[in-house]
Amino acid sequence: MFDLSKCATVLLLSSIGFSAAANAENNTRYTLEQAVNYALDNNPSLQVMHERIAQAEAQLGEALASFYPQVKTRLSYEHSDNPARAFSMIIAQRRLDFSGTDFNHPGGVDNYRPEVIATYSLFNGGQDYQNKIAAELGVDAAALQESATRNQLIQSVTSAFYGVLAAKEAHKVAQRSIDAVKSELEQSRTRFDAGTVLKSDVLSLEVQLAEAQDAEIRAANAIELAQSGLKTLMGIDADDPFGIAENSSWQPPQLDKPFETLLAQAIAQRPESAAAQKQIEIAERKLSAAKGAHLPRADAYVSYGSDSKNLDYSTSRDNVTAGVQVELDIFSGFRTSESVKKAERQLAEAKKVARKIQLDIENDVKTAYLKLQEALDRINVTTVSVASAEEAFRLVSEQRQADVVTVTRYIESEVARDRANSRVIAARYDALQAEAELNKALGNWK
Numbered sequence: 001m002f003d004l005s006k007c008a009t010v011l012l013l014s015s016i017g018f019s020a021a022a023n024a025e026n027n028t029r030y031t032l033e034q035a036v037n038y039a040l041d042n043n044p045s046l047q048v049m050h051e052r053i054a055q056a057e058a059q060l061g062e063a064l065a066s067f068y069p070q071v072k073t074r075l076s077y078e079h080s081d082n083p084a085r086a087f088s089m090i091i092a093q094r095r096l097d098f099s100g101t102d103f104n105h106p107g108g109v110d111n112y113r114p115e116v117i118a119t120y121s122l123f124n125g126g127q128d129y130q131n132k133i134a135a136e137l138g139v140d141a142a143a144l145q146e147s148a149t150r151n152q153l154i155q156s157v158t159s160a161f162y163g164v165l166a167a168k169e170a171h172k173v174a175q176r177s178i179d180a181v182k183s184e185l186e187q188s189r190t191r192f193d194a195g196t197v198l199k200s201d202v203l204s205l206e207v208q209l210a211e212a213q214d215a216e217i218r219a220a221n222a223i224e225l226a227q228s229g230l231k232t233l234m235g236i237d238a239d240d241p242f243g244i245a246e247n248s249s250w251q252p253p254q255l256d257k258p259f260e261t262l263l264a265q266a267i268a269q270r271p272e273s274a275a276a277q278k279q280i281e282i283a284e285r286k287l288s289a290a291k292g293a294h295l296p297r298a299d300a301y302v303s304y305g306s307d308s309k310n311l312d313y314s315t316s317r318d319n320v321t322a323g324v325q326v327e328l329d330i331f332s333g334f335r336t337s338e339s340v341k342k343a344e345r346q347l348a349e350a351k352k353v354a355r356k357i358q359l360d361i362e363n364d365v366k367t368a369y370l371k372l373q374e375a376l377d378r379i380n381v382t383t384v385s386v387a388s389a390e391e392a393f394r395l396v397s398e399q400r401q402a403d404v405v406t407v408t409r410y411i412e413s414e415v416a417r418d419r420a421n422s423r424v425i426a427a428r429y430d431a432l433q434a435e436a437e438l439n440k441a442l443g444n445w446k
Contacts, residue, residue, distance in 0.1 A: 028240070028241045028242055028243060029243040029244060029245045030234075030242075030243070030244050030245065031244075031245045032158065032161050035157055035161055035230065035234060035244065036154055036157050036158065038234050038235075038236075039153055039154075039157045039233055039234040039235065040150065040153065040154075041235075042234060042235030042236070043153055043233060043234065043235045044235060045149055045153065046146070046149055046150060046153055049142070049145060049146035049149045049150075050146065052142050052145070052146070053139065053142040053143055053146055055142070056135070056138045056139040056141070056142040057139055059135050059138060060132070060135035060136055060138065060139055062135070063128070063131045063132040063134070063135035064132060064135075066121060066124070066128040066131070066132070067121075067128060067132070069118050069119065069120045070118065070119045070120070071116065071117070071118045072116075072117055073114070073115070073116050073117075074113075074114070074115055074116075074117060074305075075112070075113070075114045075115075076112075076113045076115075077110070077111070077112055077113075078110075078111045078113075079108055079109070079110050079111075080108070080109060080111075081106065081107060081108045081109070083103060083104055083105070083106055085109075086106040086107070086108075086109040087103055087106060089109050089111040089307065090106065090109060092111070092307035092317075092319065093111065093307045093308055093309055093317055094316060094317045095309075109309070110309050110310070111307055111308070111309065112307070112308055112309070112310060112311050113305050113306065113307050113308075114305055114306060114311075114313065115303055115304060115305025115306070116303070116304050116305065117301065117302070117303045118301065118302050118303075119299055119300070119301045120299065120300045120301075121297070121298075121299055122298040122299060122300055122324070123295075123296070123297060123298040124292065124297050125291075125292030125293055125294065125295030125296070125297060126288065126289070126292040126295070127289040127292040127293065130285045130286070130288045130289035130292065131285070131286075131289050133285045134282045134285035134286055134289070137278050137281050137282045137285065138278075138282060140278050141275050141278035141279055141282065144271040144272075144274050144275035144278060145271070145272075145275050147271035147446040148270075148271040148272045148275065148446070150445065150446060151270075151271065151440055151443055151444075151445045151446045152440060153233065154436075154439075154440070154445040155436045155437060155439065155440030155445065156233050157230065157233050157234065158432075158433075158436040159433045159436050159437065160226065160229050160230040160233055161230060161244060162429045162432045162433050162436070163226045163229070163230070163429070163433070164223065164226040164227055164230055164244055165244070165246065165429060166226075166425055166426065166428075166429035167219065167222040167223040167225075167226045168223055168246065169425045169429075170219045170222065170422060170425060170426075171216065171219040171220055171222075171223055173219075173418055173421045173422055173425070174212065174215045174216035174218075174219040174418075175216055176418075177212040177215065177216075177414065177418045178209065178212045178213060178216055180414055181205060181208050181209045181212050181414065182209060184205055184397075184400070184407075184410060185202070185205040185206065185209055188201055188202050188205055188407065189202055196403070197407075201406070201407035204407050204408065204411060205407060205411070208411050208414070208415075227242060227244075230242075230244075252376065252379055252428070252431055253372065253376070253431055253432065253434075253435035255369075255372050255373060255376060259365070259366065259369050262365055262369060262438070262441075262442060263362060263365050263366075265442050265443075266361050266362075266364070266365045266441055266442045266443060267358065267361060267362075269442065269443040269444075269446065270361050270441075270442070270443040270446075271443060271446045272357050272360075272361065273354075273357060273358065273361060276350070276353055276354035276357045276358075277354060279350045279353065279354070280347070280350045280351055280354055282350070283343070283346045283347035283349075283350040284347060286343050286346065286347075287340070287343035287344060287346075287347050289343075290336070290339045290340045290342070290343040291340055291343075293329065293332075293336040293339065293340075294329075294336060295328075296326055296327065296328040297326070297327045297328070298324065298325070298326045298327075299324070299325055299327075300322075300323070300324050301322065301323060301324075301325070302320065302321070302322040302323075303320070303321045303322070304318065304319075304320050305318065305319065306318040306319070307319070361441070364437075364440070364441035365438070365441045365442065367437070367441075368434055368437040368438035368440075368441045369438060371430070371433075371434035371437065372431060372434035372435055372437075372438055374430075374434075375427055375428075375430040375431035375434050376431055378423070378426075378427035378430070378431075379424070379427045379428060379431060381427075382420065382423045382424035382427045383424055385420045385423065385424070386417075386420045386421055386423075386424045388420075389413075389416050389417040389419075389420035389421075390417055390420075392413050392416065392417070393413045393414060393416070393417040396409055396410055396413040396414075397410070397413075
């Protein structure tokens, strides 16, 4: 027997769950500004750039370490029956006895030496200095790359946000089309039953309704896809509730500067351009460091330790050694010359990358400029077409009520109205997205 109480409970729980989900989505509706700020705090790509800046700062710390003394401790053990070596170990241990020592046959001698060693680089062919400057430039380059990622992220979030709004508007158009065709289909079926409308008219409307429903399904799926992309950019998990605040106020963007002015602005302030110049400077410093390997190296050192036949330490056996050593590589198996060649190729690569980035910036500005110009022109055209299509549909609907036009003409006018609405929606949001692309191309969001 069917249990009505259980059915009511299930319906109640379902309605509660739906309400909770709706409330959660309402509580997580983002405006464009909120979506951008959330993405700046949670986008994984931007967080990766933060880590790269920290890595560059750590690399600078490594380069600076060359300018400090290097101190280490060491414990060594040695056993020898070589007369010269054994004799020197006995002397170092402060236990030389001329009366009881056979210098030619000292036997095996053990020597333990704990010691502290400090070294300081006096000159390294300028390599330490050049590497330090390169590391400082690396921090600047990482910061500029982070700025470029931020610029790109804001543009992507903005475009995706407008993409969601456009998908929602397209879905509303599809739903309105379904409602219009359903209303006309119901009236036509009534007239068909009364014998005043042909069966073909009813069938044509049923086909039109199926097409409208198909368009609505695709529009609804487009909303989900657009929201999924926006959530990914914002760093939101797929299962988390999400919604955007729809703002009815809309102002078309302005394009009041010539292309040449915008291009000069982009070249001057795009972080990618500045980062490319930093990479050239880094490559130049690394080339200088590689050439410095041809020069001599000078180090000062001091060692303090104690020699004994066991691990017992005593200040009576300690000793200090200090000195300066100079080294110059005569032949390193062509390693130095190949390192210089490698650095030269890296410098050439950095210059070519800078050139490519400049061309990319020029293309970005030109593309965004043309897209925005096209979208603004389309807005002017489609706005007029929407008004005409709406009026034509209204007149045809009235004529259809009076049975003075065919259902085919009604369907044509309804399709024309929907297409006009879709075009003006696309033009408006294309303009907003093109404006976002232009802002990114100019580096306005760095």
